[in-house]
Amino acid sequence: MMKAFVLRKETSELQLETLQIPVIGDNDVLIKMKSAALNRRDVWICKGKYAKIEYPAVLGSDGSGIVEKIGNNVSKEWLGQEVVIHPSLNWGENPSAQSKNYSILGMPTQGTLAEYCAVPAENIFPKPVHLSFDEAGAFPLAYLTAYRAVVRQANVLPGHKVLITGIGGGVALAAFDIARALGARVYATTSSDDKLLKFGLLGGNGGAIYTTDNWDSDVMMATNGFDVIIDSAGGPNFNKLTNITVPGGTIAVYGATVGAVPELNLHRIFWKQLKIIGSTMGNTDDFRDMLAFMNTHKLRPVIDSVFTFENTPNAFTRMAASEQFGKIVVRISE
Amino acid sequence: MMKAFVLRKETSELQLETLQIPVIGDNDVLIKMKSAALNRRDVWICKGKYAKIEYPAVLGSDGSGIVEKIGNNVSKEWLGQEVVIHPSLNWGENPSAQSKNYSILGMPTQGTLAEYCAVPAENIFPKPVHLSFDEAGAFPLAYLTAYRAVVRQANVLPGHKVLITGIGGGVALAAFDIARALGARVYATTSSDDKLLKFGLLGGNGGAIYTTDNWDSDVMMATNGFDVIIDSAGGPNFNKLTNITVPGGTIAVYGATVGAVPELNLHRIFWKQLKIIGSTMGNTDDFRDMLAFMNTHKLRPVIDSVFTFENTPNAFTRMAASEQFGKIVVRISE
Numbered sequence: 098m099m100k101a102f103v104l105r106k107e108t109s110e111l112q113l114e115t116l117q118i119p120v121i122g123d124n125d126v127l128i129k130m131k132s133a134a135l136n137r138r139d140v141w142i143c144k145g146k147y148a149k150i151e152y153p154a155v156l157g158s159d160g161s162g163i164v165e166k167i168g169n170n171v172s173k174e175w176l177g178q179e180v181v182i183h184p185s186l187n188w189g190e191n192p193s194a195q196s197k198n199y200s201i202l203g204m205p206t207q208g209t210l211a212e213y214c215a216v217p218a219e220n221i222f223p224k225p226v227h228l229s230f231d232e233a234g235a236f237p238l239a240y241l242t243a244y245r246a247v248v249r250q251a252n253v254l255p256g257h258k259v260l261i262t263g264i265g266g267g268v269a270l271a272a273f274d275i276a277r278a279l280g281a282r283v284y285a286t287t288s289s290d291d292k293l294l295k296f297g298l299l300g301g302n303g304g305a306i307y308t309t310d311n312w313d314s315d316v317m318m319a320t321n322g323f324d325v326i327i328d329s330a331g332g333p334n335f336n337k338l339t340n341i342t343v344p345g346g347t348i349a350v351y352g353a354t355v356g357a358v359p360e361l362n363l364h365r366i367f368w369k370q371l372k373i374i375g376s377t378m379g380n381t382d383d384f385r386d387m388l389a390f391m392n393t394h395k396l397r398p399v400i401d402s403v404f405t406f407e408n409t410p411n412a413f414t415r416m417a418a419s420e421q422f423g424k425i426v427v428r429i430s431e
Numbered sequence: 432m433m434k435a436f437v438l439r440k441e442t443s444e445l446q447l448e449t450l451q452i453p454v455i456g457d458n459d460v461l462i463k464m465k466s467a468a469l470n471r472r473d474v475w476i477c478k479g480k481y482a483k484i485e486y487p488a489v490l491g492s493d494g495s496g497i498v499e500k501i502g503n504n505v506s507k508e509w510l511g512q513e514v515v516i517h518p519s520l521n522w523g524e525n526p527s528a529q530s531k532n533y534s535i536l537g538m539p540t541q542g543t544l545a546e547y548c549a550v551p552a553e554n555i556f557p558k559p560v561h562l563s564f565d566e567a568g569a570f571p572l573a574y575l576t577a578y579r580a581v582v583r584q585a586n587v588l589p590g591h592k593v594l595i596t597g598i599g600g601g602v603a604l605a606a607f608d609i610a611r612a613l614g615a616r617v618y619a620t621t622s623s624d625d626k627l628l629k630f631g632l633l634g635g636n637g638g639a640i641y642t643t644d645n646w647d648s649d650v651m652m653a654t655n656g657f658d659v660i661i662d663s664a665g666g667p668n669f670n671k672l673t674n675i676t677v678p679g680g681t682i683a684v685y686g687a688t689v690g691a692v693p694e695l696n697l698h699r700i701f702w703k704q705l706k707i708i709g710s711t712m713g714n715t716d717d718f719r720d721m722l723a724f725m726n727t728h729k730l731r732p733v734i735d736s737v738f739t740f741e742n743t744p745n746a747f748t749r750m751a752a753s754e755q756f757g758k759i760v761v762r763i764s765e
Contacts, residue, residue, distance in 0.1 A: 193679025194704040250704075331697040345527025353697035361695040363665035363687035367709035370528040370584075375701035 101211030102409050104143060104204075106152040111143070111210075111410050116155075119207060119215035126175060126218050127166035128182070130429040132234030132403075133209035134159040135416045136267065137354070142204055143413060151205045158184040158202045160209030161224055161233035162429075171218040179224040181233045181388075182209065182216055184241070188380040201238075201378065209234075210409060212429060219381065222388055227395050235424035236271065236391070236398040238378070242351055243271035244387035245379035246327055247279070251349040255280030257324040260316070260341070262334075264304065265292040265422045268351060270399045272327045273301065275387075278394040284320060286312065295422050299399070313337040322346070330355045336362050339371055347372040399423030406430075435545030436743050438477060438538075440486040445477070445544075445744050450489075453541060453549035460509060460552050461500035462516070464763040466568030466737075467543035468493040469750045470601065471688075476538055477747060485539045492518040492536045494543030495558055495567035496763075505552040513558040515567045516543065516550055517718040518575070526714060535572075535712065543568075544743060546763060553715065556722055561729050569758035570605065570725070570732040572712070576685055577605035578721035579713035580661055581613070585683040589614030591658040594650070594675070596668075598638065599626040599756045602685060604733045606661045607635065609721075612728040618654060620646065629756050633733070647671040656680070664689045670696050673705055681706040733757030740764075 099118045102111040121127050139156045141147045160182050164175045186206060189196025202208055202216065224233045246268075247253050259276045261269050264285035276283050277300065285296050286307040293304045303319060305312040313334075322343040328335070332355025338348055339362060350373060366373065379387070390396070401423035404412040412425050433452045436445040455461050473490045475481045494516050498509045520540060523530025536542055536550065558567045580602075581587050593610045595603050598619035610617050611634065619630050620641040627638045637653060639646040656677040662669070666689025672682055673696060684707060700707065713721070724730070735757035738746040746759050 191679055195678070335695075335697070344529070345525055350697060350701045352701060356697075358695040358697055359693070361669075361692040363669070363684060363690075363692055366707070367684045367686060367711050370709045370711060372709070373700070373707040375704045375706070377701050377704060 099212035100406070101155050101207070104152065104154045104156060109143060109145065111413065113407065116211070118213045121166055121168050121215045123168040123170045124217055124219075125168045125215050126164050126171055126221055128160070128162040128180065128214050128216065128221070129165045130160050130162040130209055130212060130214055131230035132161050133157045133427045133429055134235040134267075135412055135425045135427070136238050137352075137416070138201065139203070140413060140417050154204040155207040155211050156203045157209030157211070158238045159234055159236075160214060161230045162214070164221065165213070168218065175218065175221065179230075180221040181224050181237055182214070183220045183222060183381060183384040184238050185378050185380060185384070186217070186220070192380060192382065195378065195380070210427060222384065225388070225392050227392070228397065231400060231403055231426045231428060232398055235267070235400060235426050237384075239267035239271040239398065239424065240275070240387050240391060240396070241379040241384050242268045242377070243275055244390065245383045246349040246351045246376040247272050247275045249383060250374040250376045251325045251327065251347045253279050253281050253325050257281040258284065258320050258322070260284045260286065260323040260326045262286045262307070262326070262328045262330050262338075263354070264296045264301070265289070266329065267398070267424045268329065269327070270423055273299070274396050274398075275390070278390070278396060281325075284316065284323070292422050307334060313341050317341045325349065327351070329353070331358055332356050333359055336360070339365050339369070342369070342371055344369045345371070347374060349374050349376050351376045401425050403428055433546035434740070435489050435541070438486065438488045438490060443477060443479065445747065447741065450545070452547045455500055455502050455549045457502040457504045458551055458553075459502045459549050460498050460505055460555055462494070462496040462514065462548050462550065462555070463499045464494055464496040464543055464546060464548055465564035466495050467491045467761045467763055468569040468601075469746055469759045469761070470572050471686075471750070472535065473537070474747060474751050488538040489541040489545050490537045491543030491545070492572045493568055493570070494548060495564045496548070498555065499547070502552065509552065509555065513564070514555040515558050515571050516548070517554045517556060517715060518572050519712050519714060519718070520551070520554070522714040526716065529712065529714070544761060556718065559722070559726050561726070562731065565734060565737055565760045565762060566732055569601070569734060569760050571718075573601035573605040573732065573758065574609070574721050574725060574730070575713040575718050576602045576711070577609050578724065579717045580683040580685045580710040581606050581609045583717060584708040584710045585659045585661065585681045587613050587615050587659050591615040592618065592654050592656070594618045594620065594657040594660045596620045596641070596660070596662045596664050596672075597688070598630045598635070599623070600663065601732070601758045602663065603661070604757055607633070608730050608732075609724070612724070612730060618650065618657070626756050641668060647675050651675045659683065661685070663687070665692055666690050667693055670694070673699050673703070676703070676705055678703045679705070681708060683708050683710050685710045735759050737762055
């Protein structure tokens with residue numbers, strides 16, 4: 098038996114329950130979890146604001162651990178290995194977009210907020226040796242999403258000026274880390290002076306508080322415009338983003354937390370020949386390439402906080418308040 | 432002296448006037464015009480709805496003719512040649528977008544609706560031998576814009592399903608011609624049964640009347656979605672376009688005649704990993720490649736109507752009413 102946090106429709110609260118340890122198929126592995134991490138997605142599912150929620154759900158898309166059992170078709174070399182989990186399931190054949198069968202680990206499949214997690218063997222990769230289990234459990238979804246947006250979709254190059262909105266979130270910080278490693282100059286927006294300060298301490302090149310008047314003309318004055326913007330907010334600020342992108346520049350969009358864009362100025366988009374490119378998660382090639390890039394550049398996710406397994410509900414409270422700067426980790430076992 | 436149609440601020444009407452024949456610089460050529468053609472841009476300038484209008488203006492961005500004089504630095508081989516004019520001036524060094532100095536032939540520079548037109552020698556190209564002067568005077572801006580949108584930006588490939596909005600316009604028909612030559616299956620939308628019929632007679636694979644209810648779900652049912660959409664309308668229908676694009680697909684935008692997009696659904700764009708790519712006109716490489724493509728595939732612009740030079744104002748009236756199916760040509764000399 099194992100302990101796991103379970104979301105049941107009736108309560109919409111996470112309950113620590115005792116479940117069967119998952120039985121694995123021939124192509125799967127069973128991982129004894131070391132660390133997991135939260136993503137915005139987990140909070141949305143708790144609030145009932147996500148497409149096709151199935152109950153009961155064991156949430157958690159990020160995790161690190163040790164392979165404890167393997168299916169009949171899996172190489173024995175994996176047994177006992179320290180691994181991280183690639184959270185994309187059933188992406189499909191098209192590298193440009195996920196298939197209809199695609200899902201993210203942790204609802205509808207059982208996720209990482211449990212003592213054990215079963216995943217297909219093709220979804221495990223060796224833990225980067227320069228990272229702790231907490232760090233390794235924190236980076237997969239964020240760095241995968243950021244890598245696809247920054248490298249595959251926006252094609253950030255050395256010398257590019259890059260703006261990342263909403264710095265403090267896990268993907269935004271990962272995008273910063275990756276873009277900087279590529280040789281870009283990286284700027285950020287946030288609603289908080291404190292987060293902007295932390296961004297500067299990490300080596301950010303500049304930034305703005307997006308709730309102030311004229312933040313867009315201020316950064317425009319300072320930078321002369323951005324080659325690439327990585328956005329997850331949308332909403333009314335999106336038209337400002339098209340204004341502070343250089344002609345021929347790219348805005349990669351991996352979220353829309355603020356919602357739809359009122360009155361998108363399409364005239365500016367065609368006259369400036371801008372590219373707006375949607376991006377979500379990533380496929381196995383993206384994960385493999387991201388991991389190689391991470392190992393080469395010794396990238397390291399920013400950890401906001403580490404909660405004990407029993408304190409998982411408090412970790413969700415912190416994520417829901419958007420107070421974090423970096424990943425919120427849950428340590429499942431020592 | 433020469434005759435030319437001149438737009439003066441005071442009247443906002445085109446007047447046939449007698450002007451000096453332009454004096455050419457060392458790198459320019461003087462063309463005795465055979466045919467010119469109208470573009471939406473010319474009508475907007477007449478209505479005062481265009482950025483940075485300078486008066487008086489000789490309009491006209493499209494034209495064919497014969498080189499009558501050459502500047503000191505220009506190869507003598509051009510003298511007497513039948514040529515078409517590439518309408519982009521001062522694009523600049525960045526292939527991704529035009530520079531701040533960019534302009535389109537015909538305001539602020541003197542355009543093609545005159546008996547003579549002076550342009551830089553780098554803007555003239557041999558007239559395709561399979562085209563008449565009327566056809567050669569009709570295609571440059573439309574095929575340049577369409578080629579950049581379809582080939583460079585949207586990267587249409589053999590077997591792609593392509594939707595072109597507003598069929599009947601010069602660029603839309605050029606986009607159809609180019610996409611079909613690339614081996615795509617091409618569909619179109621229009622507001623007119625008559626234009627849809629004409630599109631079918633040209634070999635279009637299907638289409639819809641965009642003013643009807645459920646046009647989007649109808650074409651979705653018929654096609655299962657489009658790999659590429661070429662749009663110049665924007666407005667409320669734009670969200671429907673993102674709905675009928677396949678995951679990972681592209682919408683290339685070269686205009687926004689209906690205006691801004693109310694409530695752009697950004698969530699759909701990132702989840703479907705769509706690309707929205709602005710496109711306008713094209714640079715000299717685009718023009719050269721388009722011309723080679725046109726000669727290889729023996730492409731031929733659709734001509735809506737041919738007006739005599741004296742009847743140029745009537746040509747503008749027809750363009751303003753959006754009744755045309757194809758290019759509206761003005762024959763300047765026989």
